[in-house]
Amino acid sequence: CAVIPAREVIGNMSWATPQYDRREVNEAGDHLIADGSIIWSVDREQMLSIINNWRSSHSFPLQSFKMTLLGRAKRVDTKAIIAQRLKRLSSIDAKLRRFSGMRLAQMQDIGGCRAVVENIRRLERLVRLYERGRSKNPTRRHEFVKEKDYINNRKSDGYRSIHLVYRYRSAAKKHAIYNGLKIEIQLRSRLQHAWATAVETVSIFTGQALKSSGGEDEWRRFFILMGSAIALREKQPLVPGTPTDKAELITELRALTQKLNVANLLSGWSYALKILPAKNVTDAVAFLVYLNTPARVVTTTGFKKEELPQAEEAYLNLEKTIPSDSGSQAVLVSVESVQAIRGAYPNYYLDTDAFLRALRFSLSTKTVRDN
Numbered sequence: 001c002a003v004i005p006a007r008e009v010i011g012n013m014s015w016a017t018p019q020y021d022r023r024e025v026n027e028a029g030d031h032l033i034a035d036g037s038i039i040w041s042v043d044r045e046q047m048l049s050i051i052n053n054w055r056s057s058h059s060f061p062l063q064s065f066k067m068t069l070l071g072r073a074k075r076v077d078t079k080a081i082i083a084q085r086l087k088r089l090s091s092i093d094a095k096l097r098r099f100s101g102m103r104l105a106q107m108q109d110i111g112g113c114r115a116v117v118e119n120i121r122r123l124e125r126l127v128r129l130y131e132r133g134r135s136k137n138p139t140r141r142h143e144f145v146k147e148k149d150y151i152n153n154r155k156s157d158g159y160r161s162i163h164l165v166y167r168y169r170s171a172a173k174k175h176a177i178y179n180g181l182k183i184e185i186q187l188r189s190r191l192q193h194a195w196a197t198a199v200e201t202v203s204i205f206t207g208q209a210l211k212s213s214g215g216e217d218e219w220r221r222f223f224i225l226m227g228s229a230i231a232l233r234e235k236q237p238l239v240p241g242t243p244t245d246k247a248e249l250i251t252e253l254r255a256l257t258q259k260l261n262v263a264n265l266l267s268g269w270s271y272a273l274k275i276l277p278a279k280n281v282t283d284a285v286a287f288l289v290y291l292n293t294p295a296r297v298v299t300t301t302g303f304k305k306e307e308l309p310q311a312e313e314a315y316l317n318l319e320k321t322i323p324s325d326s327g328s329q330a331v332l333v334s335v336e337s338v339q340a341i342r343g344a345y346p347n348y349y350l351d352t353d354a355f356l357r358a359l360r361f362s363l364s365t366k367t368v369r370d371n
Contacts, residue, residue, distance in 0.1 A: 016056035017177050022105040025054045029104025033096045048089075054104065055086050058111030058181055061168035062086070065142070065183045066113040072133075073115040076125040081193075081347065084113040088340060108145070108165045109184040116193040120151075120234040123189045127162055130185075143167040145182065151192075151236055157210075157220065158227020158239045159196065162187040191230045191358055197351035198266060199223055200341050205269045205289070205331045222260060225253040229362040254363050261327045263356060264293045268329075270352035272298050279339050286311055286334050290318060293327040 020028075028050035066084045073080035087095075087110050096102055117123050134144050148163040164185040168178050188196070199210050202223075208215030210223065228242040228249055243249040257263070268291035275298070276287055284302030288311060291298050303311035311332060318330045345351055 015060040018057040019053045020050050024050055025105045026103040029096055032093055055110055058086060061178050061181045061183050062111035069113050069115050069185055072129045073117060073126055076122045077117040081116040086111055108182040112184045114186040116188050116190055118190055120189050123187055126187055130164060142169050154237055154239055156240050158224040160192045160227060194351050194355035194358055195227060195230055197345045197348050198355040200345060201269050201352060204333055204337050204341055218256060218260060222256045229253060264327055266352055266356060268298050270349055274349050276300060276338050279335050284335060286332055288315055288332050290330045291328055
Protein backbone atom coordinates (compact mmCIF):
# COMPACT_ATOMS: atom_id res chain seq x y z
CA CYS A 1 0.00 0.00 0.00
CA ALA A 2 1.04 3.61 -0.46
CA VAL A 3 3.12 5.24 2.25
CA ILE A 4 1.56 8.43 3.64
CA PRO A 5 4.20 11.13 4.19
CA ALA A 6 4.41 12.40 7.76
CA ARG A 7 4.41 15.96 6.47
CA GLU A 8 3.01 17.38 3.26
CA VAL A 9 4.80 20.28 1.56
CA ILE A 10 2.16 22.70 0.27
CA GLY A 11 3.49 25.94 -1.16
CA ASN A 12 6.50 26.84 0.97
CA MET A 13 5.07 25.30 4.12
CA SER A 14 5.41 21.81 5.56
CA TRP A 15 2.20 20.55 7.15
CA ALA A 16 1.63 17.48 9.33
CA THR A 17 -0.57 14.75 7.83
CA PRO A 18 -2.62 12.06 9.63
CA GLN A 19 -0.51 8.95 10.24
CA TYR A 20 -3.03 6.88 12.17
CA ASP A 21 -6.56 5.72 11.50
CA ARG A 22 -9.47 6.86 13.65
CA ARG A 23 -9.56 3.63 15.62
CA GLU A 24 -5.96 4.21 16.75
CA VAL A 25 -6.74 7.85 17.51
CA ASN A 26 -9.74 6.90 19.64
CA GLU A 27 -7.73 4.25 21.49
CA ALA A 28 -5.03 6.84 22.25
CA GLY A 29 -7.73 9.13 23.66
CA ASP A 30 -9.04 6.27 25.81
CA HIS A 31 -5.54 5.60 27.11
CA LEU A 32 -5.05 9.27 27.94
CA ILE A 33 -7.91 9.32 30.47
CA ALA A 34 -7.67 5.71 31.64
CA ASP A 35 -7.03 4.68 35.23
CA GLY A 36 -3.29 4.89 35.77
CA SER A 37 -3.24 1.41 37.34
CA ILE A 38 -4.36 -0.20 34.07
CA ILE A 39 -1.61 -1.52 31.82
CA TRP A 40 -2.34 -0.79 28.17
CA SER A 41 -0.92 -2.35 25.03
CA VAL A 42 0.80 0.90 24.01
CA ASP A 43 3.21 2.94 26.09
CA ARG A 44 2.64 6.56 26.99
CA GLU A 45 5.10 7.92 24.44
CA GLN A 46 3.31 6.10 21.63
CA MET A 47 -0.06 7.34 22.91
CA LEU A 48 1.15 10.95 23.01
CA SER A 49 2.70 10.60 19.56
CA ILE A 50 -0.65 9.51 18.09
CA ILE A 51 -2.54 12.32 19.81
CA ASN A 52 0.01 14.92 18.79
CA ASN A 53 -0.04 13.79 15.17
CA TRP A 54 -3.85 13.90 15.11
CA ARG A 55 -3.81 17.38 16.60
CA SER A 56 -1.03 18.68 14.33
CA SER A 57 -2.82 17.32 11.26
CA HIS A 58 -5.55 19.91 11.82
CA SER A 59 -3.08 22.75 11.18
CA PHE A 60 -3.51 22.92 7.41
CA PRO A 61 -7.34 22.81 7.44
CA LEU A 62 -7.31 25.34 10.27
CA GLN A 63 -5.17 27.72 8.24
CA SER A 64 -7.61 27.44 5.35
CA PHE A 65 -10.62 28.25 7.53
CA LYS A 66 -8.78 31.06 9.29
CA MET A 67 -7.98 32.84 6.03
CA THR A 68 -11.63 32.70 4.98
CA LEU A 69 -12.64 33.98 8.41
CA LEU A 70 -10.10 36.80 8.16
CA GLY A 71 -11.50 37.97 4.83
CA ARG A 72 -15.12 37.85 5.95
CA ALA A 73 -14.52 39.43 9.36
CA LYS A 74 -12.59 42.36 7.85
CA ARG A 75 -15.52 42.99 5.49
CA VAL A 76 -17.78 43.76 8.45
CA ASP A 77 -15.15 45.24 10.80
CA THR A 78 -11.71 46.42 9.65
CA LYS A 79 -10.52 46.20 13.27
CA ALA A 80 -11.74 42.64 13.81
CA ILE A 81 -9.42 40.46 15.92
CA ILE A 82 -8.65 37.02 14.48
CA ALA A 83 -7.00 34.19 16.40
CA GLN A 84 -6.43 30.47 15.92
CA ARG A 85 -5.26 27.60 18.08
CA LEU A 86 -4.84 23.86 18.33
CA LYS A 87 -6.39 22.39 21.46
CA ARG A 88 -3.93 21.83 24.30
CA LEU A 89 -3.37 18.30 25.58
CA SER A 90 -4.71 19.25 29.02
CA SER A 91 -7.89 20.62 27.40
CA ILE A 92 -8.31 17.44 25.33
CA ASP A 93 -7.93 15.39 28.52
CA ALA A 94 -10.47 17.54 30.40
CA LYS A 95 -13.04 17.41 27.62
CA LEU A 96 -12.80 13.63 27.22
CA ARG A 97 -13.36 13.26 30.96
CA ARG A 98 -16.20 15.79 31.08
CA PHE A 99 -18.25 14.25 28.26
CA SER A 100 -18.77 10.57 28.91
CA GLY A 101 -18.72 8.55 25.71
CA MET A 102 -16.89 11.16 23.62
CA ARG A 103 -14.13 9.77 21.42
CA LEU A 104 -11.08 11.77 20.41
CA ALA A 105 -11.69 11.43 16.65
CA GLN A 106 -15.18 12.91 17.15
CA MET A 107 -13.97 16.06 18.89
CA GLN A 108 -14.97 19.03 16.76
CA ASP A 109 -12.68 21.71 18.19
CA ILE A 110 -9.20 20.18 17.98
CA GLY A 111 -8.57 23.05 15.60
CA GLY A 112 -10.37 26.31 16.21
CA CYS A 113 -10.32 29.92 15.04
CA ARG A 114 -12.13 32.97 16.34
CA ALA A 115 -13.22 36.40 15.18
CA VAL A 116 -14.05 39.21 17.59
CA VAL A 117 -15.95 42.11 16.02
CA GLU A 118 -16.97 45.47 17.44
CA ASN A 119 -20.61 44.85 18.33
CA ILE A 120 -23.62 42.58 17.98
CA ARG A 121 -24.77 44.15 14.70
CA ARG A 122 -21.45 43.44 13.00
CA LEU A 123 -21.53 39.94 14.46
CA GLU A 124 -24.94 39.36 12.87
CA ARG A 125 -23.59 40.57 9.52
CA LEU A 126 -20.65 38.16 9.79
CA VAL A 127 -23.00 35.26 10.52
CA ARG A 128 -25.02 36.18 7.41
CA LEU A 129 -21.84 36.10 5.29
CA TYR A 130 -21.29 32.51 6.40
CA GLU A 131 -24.91 31.62 5.67
CA ARG A 132 -24.65 33.05 2.15
CA GLY A 133 -21.34 31.27 1.61
CA ARG A 134 -22.90 27.93 2.49
CA SER A 135 -25.84 28.45 0.16
CA LYS A 136 -23.79 29.35 -2.91
CA ASN A 137 -22.28 25.95 -3.60
CA PRO A 138 -22.93 23.55 -0.72
CA THR A 139 -21.59 20.42 -2.44
CA ARG A 140 -18.17 21.77 -3.43
CA ARG A 141 -17.29 23.91 -0.43
CA HIS A 142 -16.31 22.68 3.00
CA GLU A 143 -19.08 20.61 4.55
CA PHE A 144 -21.14 22.53 7.09
CA VAL A 145 -21.85 20.34 10.13
CA LYS A 146 -23.80 22.54 12.54
CA GLU A 147 -24.25 25.90 14.17
CA LYS A 148 -24.42 26.47 17.91
CA ASP A 149 -26.10 29.77 18.64
CA TYR A 150 -25.30 30.52 22.27
CA ILE A 151 -26.82 33.99 21.97
CA ASN A 152 -30.43 33.06 21.20
CA ASN A 153 -30.17 29.52 22.61
CA ARG A 154 -28.72 30.73 25.86
CA LYS A 155 -26.33 28.78 28.07
CA SER A 156 -27.10 28.87 31.77
CA ASP A 157 -23.55 29.98 32.70
CA GLY A 158 -23.76 33.29 30.78
CA TYR A 159 -21.47 32.34 27.88
CA ARG A 160 -22.54 33.93 24.59
CA SER A 161 -21.09 33.33 21.14
CA ILE A 162 -21.82 31.70 17.78
CA HIS A 163 -20.00 28.44 16.99
CA LEU A 164 -19.86 27.08 13.45
CA VAL A 165 -18.53 23.57 12.84
CA TYR A 166 -17.25 22.47 9.43
CA ARG A 167 -15.57 19.43 7.92
CA TYR A 168 -12.67 20.19 5.65
CA ARG A 169 -13.37 19.18 2.06
CA SER A 170 -11.18 19.62 -1.02
CA ALA A 171 -11.31 18.13 -4.50
CA ALA A 172 -7.58 18.68 -4.89
CA LYS A 173 -5.69 15.39 -4.67
CA LYS A 174 -2.83 16.90 -2.64
CA HIS A 175 -5.27 18.14 0.00
CA ALA A 176 -7.57 15.12 0.09
CA ILE A 177 -5.74 13.56 3.03
CA TYR A 178 -7.28 16.26 5.26
CA ASN A 179 -10.85 15.64 4.13
CA GLY A 180 -13.21 15.01 7.02
CA LEU A 181 -11.19 16.82 9.69
CA LYS A 182 -13.44 19.15 11.70
CA ILE A 183 -12.73 22.78 12.56
CA GLU A 184 -14.74 25.02 14.89
CA ILE A 185 -15.18 28.75 14.20
CA GLN A 186 -16.20 31.05 17.05
CA LEU A 187 -17.79 34.42 16.34
CA ARG A 188 -18.11 36.97 19.15
CA SER A 189 -18.74 40.61 19.84
CA ARG A 190 -16.11 42.49 21.85
CA LEU A 191 -18.33 42.51 24.94
CA GLN A 192 -18.92 38.76 24.69
CA HIS A 193 -15.18 38.20 24.29
CA ALA A 194 -14.36 40.46 27.25
CA TRP A 195 -16.71 38.32 29.37
CA ALA A 196 -14.95 35.11 28.26
CA THR A 197 -11.51 36.60 28.99
CA ALA A 198 -12.59 37.58 32.49
CA VAL A 199 -13.89 34.05 33.14
CA GLU A 200 -10.53 32.60 32.07
CA THR A 201 -8.61 35.04 34.26
CA VAL A 202 -10.68 34.31 37.35
CA SER A 203 -10.50 30.57 36.68
CA ILE A 204 -6.69 30.62 36.60
CA PHE A 205 -6.23 32.73 39.71
CA THR A 206 -8.88 31.00 41.82
CA GLY A 207 -8.34 27.47 40.54
CA GLN A 208 -12.03 27.17 39.71
CA ALA A 209 -13.50 25.31 36.72
CA LEU A 210 -15.92 28.11 35.87
CA LYS A 211 -16.00 27.16 32.17
CA SER A 212 -17.42 23.73 32.99
CA SER A 213 -20.01 24.92 35.54
CA GLY A 214 -17.68 24.35 38.47
CA GLY A 215 -16.28 26.73 41.05
CA GLU A 216 -17.80 28.78 43.82
CA ASP A 217 -21.48 29.66 43.64
CA GLU A 218 -20.88 33.39 44.05
CA TRP A 219 -18.36 33.67 41.23
CA ARG A 220 -20.60 31.59 38.95
CA ARG A 221 -23.56 33.80 39.81
CA PHE A 222 -21.54 36.95 39.19
CA PHE A 223 -20.67 35.88 35.65
CA ILE A 224 -24.23 34.70 34.98
CA LEU A 225 -25.54 38.12 36.00
CA MET A 226 -22.86 39.91 33.98
CA GLY A 227 -23.80 37.76 30.99
CA SER A 228 -27.34 39.10 31.28
CA ALA A 229 -26.10 42.66 31.76
CA ILE A 230 -24.17 42.40 28.49
CA ALA A 231 -27.15 40.75 26.78
CA LEU A 232 -29.32 43.63 27.96
CA ARG A 233 -26.86 46.13 26.51
CA GLU A 234 -26.79 44.23 23.21
CA LYS A 235 -30.62 43.90 23.21
CA GLN A 236 -30.41 40.09 23.22
CA PRO A 237 -32.17 37.41 25.32
CA LEU A 238 -31.12 37.31 28.98
CA VAL A 239 -29.42 34.35 30.63
CA PRO A 240 -31.95 31.90 32.11
CA GLY A 241 -32.47 32.27 35.84
CA THR A 242 -31.55 35.96 36.07
CA PRO A 243 -33.93 38.81 36.97
CA THR A 244 -35.93 40.11 34.03
CA ASP A 245 -36.31 43.46 35.77
CA LYS A 246 -33.25 45.60 35.05
CA ALA A 247 -33.21 47.24 38.49
CA GLU A 248 -33.27 43.84 40.24
CA LEU A 249 -30.53 42.53 37.96
CA ILE A 250 -28.23 45.49 38.63
CA THR A 251 -28.91 45.43 42.38
CA GLU A 252 -27.84 41.77 42.63
CA LEU A 253 -24.87 42.33 40.33
CA ARG A 254 -23.70 45.33 42.37
CA ALA A 255 -23.87 43.38 45.62
CA LEU A 256 -21.75 40.52 44.28
CA THR A 257 -19.29 42.90 42.62
CA GLN A 258 -18.61 44.50 45.99
CA LYS A 259 -18.58 41.26 47.97
CA LEU A 260 -16.13 39.53 45.62
CA ASN A 261 -13.99 42.67 45.22
CA VAL A 262 -14.17 42.07 41.48
CA ALA A 263 -12.62 45.31 40.21
CA ASN A 264 -9.48 45.14 42.36
CA LEU A 265 -8.94 41.41 41.87
CA LEU A 266 -9.39 41.45 38.11
CA SER A 267 -7.15 44.48 37.72
CA GLY A 268 -4.44 42.90 39.86
CA TRP A 269 -4.62 39.49 38.21
CA SER A 270 -4.54 41.02 34.76
CA TYR A 271 -1.43 43.00 35.74
CA ALA A 272 0.16 39.83 37.09
CA LEU A 273 -0.46 38.08 33.77
CA LYS A 274 1.26 40.98 32.04
CA ILE A 275 4.42 40.94 34.15
CA LEU A 276 4.96 37.19 34.60
CA PRO A 277 7.81 35.97 32.37
CA ALA A 278 7.19 33.70 29.40
CA LYS A 279 7.91 30.00 29.70
CA ASN A 280 10.90 30.16 27.37
CA VAL A 281 12.69 32.76 29.51
CA THR A 282 12.25 31.24 32.97
CA ASP A 283 13.13 28.00 34.73
CA ALA A 284 10.13 28.40 37.01
CA VAL A 285 7.16 26.04 36.64
CA ALA A 286 4.95 27.95 39.08
CA PHE A 287 4.60 31.44 40.52
CA LEU A 288 3.31 32.57 43.87
CA VAL A 289 1.37 35.76 43.16
CA TYR A 290 0.43 38.10 46.00
CA LEU A 291 -2.06 40.85 45.30
CA ASN A 292 -1.82 43.45 48.05
CA THR A 293 -5.03 45.35 47.40
CA PRO A 294 -4.68 48.17 49.98
CA ALA A 295 -1.18 49.00 48.71
CA ARG A 296 -2.14 48.26 45.07
CA VAL A 297 1.02 46.15 44.67
CA VAL A 298 1.49 42.78 42.95
CA THR A 299 4.50 40.63 43.84
CA THR A 300 5.51 37.37 42.18
CA THR A 301 7.93 34.64 43.24
CA GLY A 302 8.99 31.85 40.87
CA PHE A 303 9.64 28.24 41.86
CA LYS A 304 11.42 25.51 39.89
CA LYS A 305 10.05 21.99 39.63
CA GLU A 306 12.18 20.68 42.48
CA GLU A 307 11.05 23.62 44.65
CA LEU A 308 7.32 22.92 44.45
CA PRO A 309 7.10 21.60 48.04
CA GLN A 310 8.58 24.91 49.24
CA ALA A 311 6.14 26.75 46.98
CA GLU A 312 3.18 25.05 48.65
CA GLU A 313 4.58 25.87 52.09
CA ALA A 314 5.22 29.51 51.14
CA TYR A 315 1.70 29.74 49.74
CA LEU A 316 0.17 28.44 52.97
CA ASN A 317 2.28 30.73 55.14
CA LEU A 318 1.41 33.77 53.03
CA GLU A 319 -2.31 32.99 53.22
CA LYS A 320 -2.08 32.91 57.02
CA THR A 321 -0.78 36.49 57.08
CA ILE A 322 -3.54 38.01 54.93
CA PRO A 323 -6.41 39.58 56.93
CA SER A 324 -9.73 38.16 55.77
CA ASP A 325 -11.22 41.63 55.32
CA SER A 326 -8.28 43.17 53.42
CA GLY A 327 -9.37 42.17 49.93
CA SER A 328 -5.83 40.92 49.28
CA GLN A 329 -5.19 37.49 47.85
CA ALA A 330 -2.41 35.00 47.25
CA VAL A 331 -2.46 32.32 44.59
CA LEU A 332 -0.07 29.73 43.23
CA VAL A 333 -0.34 29.52 39.43
CA SER A 334 1.46 27.26 36.97
CA VAL A 335 3.48 28.68 34.12
CA GLU A 336 1.54 26.36 31.79
CA SER A 337 -1.76 27.99 32.75
CA VAL A 338 -0.29 31.44 32.21
CA GLN A 339 0.96 30.42 28.77
CA ALA A 340 -2.45 28.97 27.95
CA ILE A 341 -4.37 32.18 28.62
CA ARG A 342 -1.78 34.23 26.75
CA GLY A 343 -2.21 31.95 23.75
CA ALA A 344 -5.99 31.88 23.85
CA TYR A 345 -6.40 35.56 24.71
CA PRO A 346 -3.42 37.49 23.32
CA ASN A 347 -5.10 40.81 24.17
CA TYR A 348 -6.10 39.70 27.68
CA TYR A 349 -4.91 42.93 29.32
CA LEU A 350 -7.08 45.07 27.06
CA ASP A 351 -9.92 42.54 27.23
CA THR A 352 -9.94 42.60 31.03
CA ASP A 353 -9.98 46.38 30.97
CA ALA A 354 -12.90 46.22 28.51
CA PHE A 355 -14.75 43.87 30.87
CA LEU A 356 -14.25 46.22 33.81
CA ARG A 357 -15.49 49.15 31.73
CA ALA A 358 -18.54 47.09 30.79
CA LEU A 359 -19.10 46.26 34.46
CA ARG A 360 -18.89 49.91 35.47
CA PHE A 361 -21.25 50.81 32.64
CA SER A 362 -23.78 48.23 33.79
CA LEU A 363 -23.63 49.44 37.38
CA SER A 364 -24.00 53.09 36.38
CA THR A 365 -27.26 54.96 35.95
CA LYS A 366 -26.69 55.51 32.23
CA THR A 367 -29.27 54.40 29.73
CA VAL A 368 -28.44 50.91 28.48
CA ARG A 369 -27.61 50.92 24.81
CA ASP A 370 -25.45 48.99 22.34
CA ASN A 371 -22.58 51.19 21.33
